[in-house]
Amino acid sequence: MNAIKVYVPRDATALALGAESVARAIAQQAQARGAPVQLVRNGSRGMFWLEPLVEVATDNGRLGYGPVCVTDVPSLFEADFLHGGAHRLALGRTEEIAYLKRQERLCFARVGVTDPLDLDDYLAHGGYRGLQRALDMKPAEIVQTVTDSGLRGRGGAAFPAGIKWKTVLEAPLSPTGPGRGGARKYIVCNADEGDSGTFSDRMLMEGDPFLLIEGMTIAALAVGADQGYIYLRSEYPHAWRALNRAIATAYERHYLGANLLGSGKRFDLEARLGAGAYICGEETSLLESLEGKRGQIRYKPPLPAVKGLFGQPTVVNNVITFASVPVILERGAKFYQDYGMGRSRGTLPLQLAGNIRHGGLVEKAFGLSLRELIYDYGGGTASGRPVRAVQVGGPLGAYLPEAQFDTPLDYEAFAKIGAMLGHGGVVVFDDTVDMAAQARFAMEFCAVESCGKCTPCRIGSVRGVEVLDRIRAGVDRERNLALLRDLCETMTHASLCAMGGLTPNPVLSALNHFPEDFAARRASAA
Secondary structure: OOOEEEEOOOOHHHHHOOHHHHHHHHHHHHHHHOOOEEEEOOOOOOEHHHOOOEEEEEOOEEEEEOOOOHHHHHHHHHOOHHHOOOOOOEEEEHHHOHHHHOOOOOOOOOOOOOOOOOHHHHHHOOOOHHHHHHHOOOHHHHHHHHHHHOOEOOOOOOOEHHHHHHHHHHOOOOOOOOOOOOOOOEEEEEEOOOOOOOOHHHHHHHHOHHHHHHHHHHHHHHHOOOEEEEEEOOOOHHHHHHHHHHHHHHHHOOOOEOOHHHOOOOEEEEEEEOOOOHHHHOHHHHHHHHOOOOOOOOOOOOOOOOOOHHHOOEEEEEHHHHHHHHHHHHHOHHHHHOOEEOOEEOEEEEEEEEOOOOOEEEEEEOOOEHHHHHHHHOOOOOOOOOEEEEEEOOOOOOEEEHHHOOOEOOHHHHHHOOOOOOOOEEEEEEOOOOHHHHHHHHHHHHHHHOOOOOHHHHOHHHHHHHHHHHHHOOOOHHHHHHHHHHHHHHHHHHOOOHHHHHOHHHHHHHHHHOHHHHOOOOOOOO
């Protein structure tokens, strides 16, 4: 009798909710009952309220059960879940769950579907088709395809990827001294996903690491690079293990290293761990850290595309940007461009977190409204209370009131209301939130995480916390409110990088949209 495939996620969120114990319980029950089971440890589908989600491969597709606890496992076997038996945790066909069915999954098409560490499974589901096509193209043709697709960097700045790649392709190599890596071009993946409420990079690296490797390899062919690095935050041990195993497999099967798939071209790739500094999410600080130096920003110009890692032309993109490239090469620029709106083309993995009933990942084409995302996908607040504010774009993103929830998720539309999409993190707050306390948190976060190189960020954030404490304590309120706005203007226009330059966004948005929260209150401003 053929073994029945049972899928239990190895994603960090699923593990935190007990997936490892559930997997062991299923294996033990199967052995005790003589049931032929093949356990597959997949990635998460991104429906975190259903984790641990157990799926069974049947003739009618994948059937889901969740959230499954260890104590549920015996009753699942008794209900014959291996053959789609009825059970109170039964969800039907996973692909038919509305949360998933209404998405447009391009980057996350395989996440939760395949075994993330099985290269043959990756290939069977369309993997490396983009690289095969890229190997038959000239570098400039690859760059033009990416440019025509409209792909913009998904790390926050939304800079057109094709323009960055073209700059690196055309940039001359710089003379270099001994021990500096030699005269070569580099591909660097910014996997230092530090924004609050974001986890799409982690999910992809844990759930489909070969996609990132393929995207970076295509980028290397496009610009003439032969060395790449994935700069991963130290808080992602599961992603670290998955990436290193996938990289080793790619070398064994000649998808990395010398003579890529017999093409005569070379690309080497390594994963490197950061030390936990938020500022290293900024590309020049990341490069400093990767070189073994303190993570501080560099003055620009020169841009990293001209003088980046070890002074050489370097492509720096984030995980989702590179992960978007294989489908563009496989299916063409027009296919990708048909998703989205305006200058925001393709899809964006949106991450729902905070006080939200259905937290998880939603990959949709640009144009969905914030209201649709919060209510149609997120199901409103977990507390059942009204949504009062939503922060989009991480700790430096603006706090948006209910009046702005109909704003489409589009880079330009968000810019018009003084907000940013950033990395697609969406953190929801109900009507019990203290927005003055949230503003203080933003300033304190900057004070703690500043690299210290420029005065507006290093000193301005500390003074900002002090001013906010005085406002909340009712000390000379009007004068301190004026001082806070003046300080925010200085930080916005005089900081060297986005850390100090964007910190005023959450502060001023809280002040502008929720002024009542800045009235005098308890003197304790913690």
